[in-house]
Amino acid sequence: MSVDIKRSHLIFQKLDRELSKLAKKTAPERVHKFRTNSRRVEALLSELVPKVRSNDEKLLKLLCRLRKKAGRVRDLDVQIAALRALKFPQANGHKSQLMEALVEERAKRERKLAKAFDRRTTTEIRKRLKRAWHDLKIPDNADPLAQTLGKLRELAGDDAKLTEKTLHQYRIIGKRARYLAELGDDAEAKHIVEQLKGMQDVIGDWHDWWKLTHKAEELVGSVRDSALVAMLRNVTQAKFRQSLEAVAKIRSAFASPSRPPEAVGTGKHPPKSTVQTAAA
Numbered sequence: 001m002s003v004d005i006k007r008s009h010l011i012f013q014k015l016d017r018e019l020s021k022l023a024k025k026t027a028p029e030r031v032h033k034f035r036t037n038s039r040r041v042e043a044l045l046s047e048l049v050p051k052v053r054s055n056d057e058k059l060l061k062l063l064c065r066l067r068k069k070a071g072r073v074r075d076l077d078v079q080i081a082a083l084r085a086l087k088f089p090q091a092n093g094h095k096s097q098l099m100e101a102l103v104e105e106r107a108k109r110e111r112k113l114a115k116a117f118d119r120r121t122t123t124e125i126r127k128r129l130k131r132a133w134h135d136l137k138i139p140d141n142a143d144p145l146a147q148t149l150g151k152l153r154e155l156a157g158d159d160a161k162l163t164e165k166t167l168h169q170y171r172i173i174g175k176r177a178r179y180l181a182e183l184g185d186d187a188e189a190k191h192i193v194e195q196l197k198g199m200q201d202v203i204g205d206w207h208d209w210w211k212l213t214h215k216a217e218e219l220v221g222s223v224r225d226s227a228l229v230a231m232l233r234n235v236t237q238a239k240f241r242q243s244l245e246a247v248a249k250i251r252s253a254f255a256s257p258s259r260p261p262e263a264v265g266t267g268k269h270p271p272k273s274t275v276q277t278a279a280a
Helices: 005-024 028-047 054-085 094-116 119-134 144-156 164-181 187-220 227-254 273-279
Strands: none
Touching: 005 028, 005 119, 028 054, 028 119, 028 164, 054 094, 054 119, 054 187, 094 187, 094 227, 144 164, 144 187, 144 227, 164 187, 164 227, 187 227
């Protein structure tokens, strides 16, 4: 599968637009889109360009630094939304206490993010982004789908025990593989993108609840001290099992080069009732 040049150029244009928007207001959706599009640019320059230029290296460093700050804000946005949606009695006020702490931390992180996106930094990134776009040279024989399949087979051949740490690594590697596959427009690439997104969503959902649970433990105590923590633990464990199933399907589908990717399951989120059942 050859690279769609128009699609690769569009990645740079989208990131440029998101930079302008985020510099004006750090709204949750803008933070999320900046992180996603910056990762797409990173995957393209790191995986498909034979020789990364000095401009590209500096661009990637700047994007990485800002993406980490944006990631802290994004994590809090997701945790706040999850906690609000969680049905839990306010008997001891632990939910309100946790919500207040999350909102306060979010405001603090947002101020730091806004400060990081000053006019000078934003202007520099946009200039380097434009230069990287105009100087972009992808070899004619570059095959993002083949590279994607290679990454997935590396994951499939990994017999290491799945832990919280390794599970998160699957999500990170799966993201990069997905962004490479998105550069093509054939049916196989689209199907792989769909399956990888399903795995990412399930693991990402678990990771968000896992972080929320740890914050609750730090604030109000252990399972013995708080019914809220006990409930969050149950939800997180249920989502961890779902993540293991999603990764197992990816491993099974790509364990052999001869096996078609259509064998992968969807890995989509379970119905909302699953969360309530697990919590009960």
